[in-house]
Amino acid sequence: MPKNLALFLGQALRNPTHVGAIAPSGLILGRLMARDLGPHSKLVVEIGPGTGSLTRAIIEAGVPQENLVLVELNEAFCKTLAKRYPRANIIHGGAQELGKHGIKGAETVVSGLPFLNFPSGLQHEILSAVFDALEPGRELVQFTYGRKPPISPQVMQNLELTWHLRGRVWANFPPASVYEFRRGG
Numbered sequence: 001m002p003k004n005l006a007l008f009l010g011q012a013l014r015n016p017t018h019v020g021a022i023a024p025s026g027l028i029l030g031r032l033m034a035r036d037l038g039p040h041s042k043l044v045v046e047i048g049p050g051t052g053s054l055t056r057a058i059i060e061a062g063v064p065q066e067n068l069v070l071v072e073l074n075e076a077f078c079k080t081l082a083k084r085y086p087r088a089n090i091i092h093g094g095a096q097e098l099g100k101h102g103i104k105g106a107e108t109v110v111s112g113l114p115f116l117n118f119p120s121g122l123q124h125e126i127l128s129a130v131f132d133a134l135e136p137g138r139e140l141v142q143f144t145y146g147r148k149p150p151i152s153p154q155v156m157q158n159l160e161l162t163w164h165l166r167g168r169v170w171a172n173f174p175p176a177s178v179y180e181f182r183r184g185g
C-alpha cells in the first residue's frame, strides 16, 4: 500500500471525526477544486490538506509553493506535507485560527474539511475565520460527499453566505460535489 494512503487510513481510524474520509481525494477532484488557480495566484490557503492530494492539484495548476499556506490540525499529516511541499507555508493548527496567524488577503481558500461532522458552533467559528482571511468577494471552494452543501443553513444565514455548485466528480472515491461559497450577494 502506498505510504501516504497507509498514513491517511491510520489517522482516519484514530480520528474519524476530524479526518472524515476513508481515502485521500483523487486527482480529478483536485483538478476541479483548483480549476481557477494558476501562476497568477498570489495567496492561496488550503485548510485540512491531509496528506496533500488537493495540494498536488493546486501546485500542478501552477501555484508557486511559496504562495500556498497549508493549515492542518494533524501533526503526522503536517510532517508529511513538509516533506512533500518543502517550500509551502505549513501551519500546524486549526482553520479557526487563521486570524491568529495573521493570514489576510487570500484569493481563494480551498477546503477538505469534513464540515458535515462538525457542530454548528465550530462551523461558524471556522467560516468566520475563513471569510476574514479572504479578499472581499472571493470564494471558499469546498468538497463534500453529501448531496447538499455541507454547511448548516443557519450558519450560512448568520454569516450571509451564498453557494454555487461547481460540479460533481463521479470518478472520485467516494463521488464528491464541489461547492463555492461567498459572503454577501
Ligand SMILES: C[S@@+](CC[C@H](N)C(=O)[O-])C[C@H]1O[C@@H](n2cnc3c(N)ncnc32)[C@H](O)[C@@H]1O
Pocket (backbone or CB within 6 Å): 018, 019, 020, 021, 023, 024, 025, 047, 048, 049, 050, 051, 052, 053, 054, 071, 072, 073, 074, 077, 093, 094, 095, 096, 111, 112, 113, 114
Ligand atoms: C477529509 S480529510 C481531507 C484531506 C485532503 N484534503 C484530501 O482531500 O484528501 C480532512 C482533513 O481536515 C483536517 N482537519 C480537521 N479539522 C481541522 C481543522 N479545524 N483545521 C485544520 N484541519 C482540520 C483533518 O486532519 C484532515 O486532514
